[in-house]
Amino acid sequence: MAIFPPEQRVWWNEPIEKSEVMWITIAFIWALVMFFMMPYWHIVGEQNLSNEAYKIKPDVYAEKVEAWAAKYKVREEGDTGIPVVHPPAGGDVYMLGRLWEWWPVVELEEGQSYRFHLSSLDWMHGWSLLPENINIQVHPGYEMIFTVKPTSSGEFGVICNEFCGIGHHTMVGKIHVVAK
């Protein structure tokens, strides 16, 4: 009885039930499989988050993004006044999060790889690319860099999924992917 002391004072010598031994063995093998899936995916998988990140002051990051956007701006998104930036294939892409927008709108080419830079100018934000459903935590003061390769084309939404105050639900950005 689990609410009384063990009947046998020397309970650690009692033999273990066969079904328990079998289950522990199976469960441990499964644990190993799950553990090694992660390094395995780093070797063969196409979806791994890079470990590249730098400390950066928010205003320095803002300047970098603005300079980049000015250089590669191709048009404005509808009547929003937000620039659409189309960088050269294989090049750097910048996006910043601030209360309450993802800036700027980015245009990428399908099948090309880009070095994607992401940081926040103020609070923490959650970069959520939809409908792909790729989600990344964005910190102020940290610039994260990862390689992105769009494998489908069309219009993609970027919403914020880390609570960032009263306007959180209006924080939506956009990525266009054009087919080659």
Added chain:
Amino acid sequence: MAEFRTCPDTGFKIDLNADKLIKWNAVTAVVFLLVGGLFGLLVALTRWPAVHLLDADLFYLALTAHGLDVLLVWMIFFEIALLYFTSAILLNSRLALPKVGWLAYWMMLVGAAITNVAVLRGDSSVMFTSYPPMMAAQDFYMGILIFAVGALLGCLVFFATLYVAKKEKTYEGSVPLVTFGAITAAIIAVFTILSGAIILLPTWFWSLGLLSHIDTLMYRVIWWGMGHSSQQINVAAQISCWYAVAAILFNAKPLSEKVSRTAFLLYILFLQLASAHHLLVDPALSSEWKIFNTSYALYLAVLGSMIHGLTVPGAVEAAQRKKGYNKGLFEWLTKCPWSNPVFAGTALSVVLFGFLGGISGVMMGTEQLNLITHNTIYVPGHFHGTVVVGSTLAFMAISYWIVPTLWQKELVFPGLAKWQPYLFGIGMGLAATFMMGAGTLGVPRRHWDMTFADAAMGYDFPAAANLMMGLNGVAAVMGSLGALIFILNMVGTILWGKAKVPAPAAPAEEAPAAVASAATSHGSAGTMEVPGTFVLALIFLVSFVLYYFVNWKYLSSVWGLS
């Protein structure tokens, strides 16, 4: 000198100080369950797109209060009651340091009240996690700190009682398995509370203007040392309740003390690494760090849970088979008291915790798979599968035994009690499932308006996402009704319940002497004693494996990232 009474149902010697402290902590816990649960209902009704009940500011306020009151206050108050119960009462000992116990109680209550006032004032809607640089009013942090110190003192009373019981030889041999599980919970609690203090103390200084900057990444690493580990207190406490109910209702003895205790030990050794679960898509942490920590070394804490998942129903099966329910694989199960809420709640807690909370937690705690779940409403879906239909349901179930036993009163609504575990368990289980479903479509957590009506650029979720958030609302109403019935039944029983007539002891509540003869000593080792449970465990494993790899398949279809 401590004064004692003898429990007419169980024969336990009950220290009157422990008796009173358990009652006060448990009742306060239930009051916070009511408050926090109501906020939860408001949250679910707002996220139901067709209802969209609250305005944005009130929604974020309600969500902050909901997390705080149920995730922290209800759970910890109830666990402190369990700690006193499993030490003083199960060990037939006096409670050590009762005055410290009362200081702990009042600090927790005052701390919880201060933080609640700060939240309800409207200037501290920073969510339960209170990530900087978003700043709450200073008393928000101060209240949590006072609450935490109180809880730490409660753990001290528990450990001191263990010491007193050992020294005064109130029990023979080793502590009962349930007490061992409670020790696990208390050790994790100390780690948890210290982590919380380490990060919330500087954060409080920051809110007072004494510090200029809190690093956001450092905050998340240490805060989740509290935030996630506190859920491991719940798991250890909840599994102790499972073992206790198996013992109380079936006289079930653990299949093997050694295995069950080792499984608890795995929790102590590895559960604390789980802070990493929240940091898998954060910058500046290496993949090696993420993989080691998120998997609890080699999924050794998951192994612990999988062991308990077999040994708890296994103990019940073995006990039932000894009583003669031997037909086929599952007669032992069909002959269980399914209309007894103590059993029904516990059984549902075991099943739902495993299938809904356990599998989903391991899946999204995988380094790469977290990319497709992080901060979506899949996450609350998962933890409603652990904390709500796992821990809360287990605590409700054992309350149906503890409250009538300690207060010596009859339940006021025994008819409703039969249905309550199903209403709550299935309602909240469905809510968890629908949240997870919506999360796979990318619906964000902590979000007031998934239609983005006020945004300059919108995004349209598929109709299925809206449908699932609506169904989540319906399921949450059902679950809330279940919670309300539980609270009415408990409060009603305590206030107006009829005094129990000492009945001839049901098999459920036999005296220890009778039990020793009922459970024969270990004679059938080496043979397969629990085939039914083993088959159920294999069904669980197959579901687990399939679900795990389905998500890898899903991950492999999204954009390339490296």
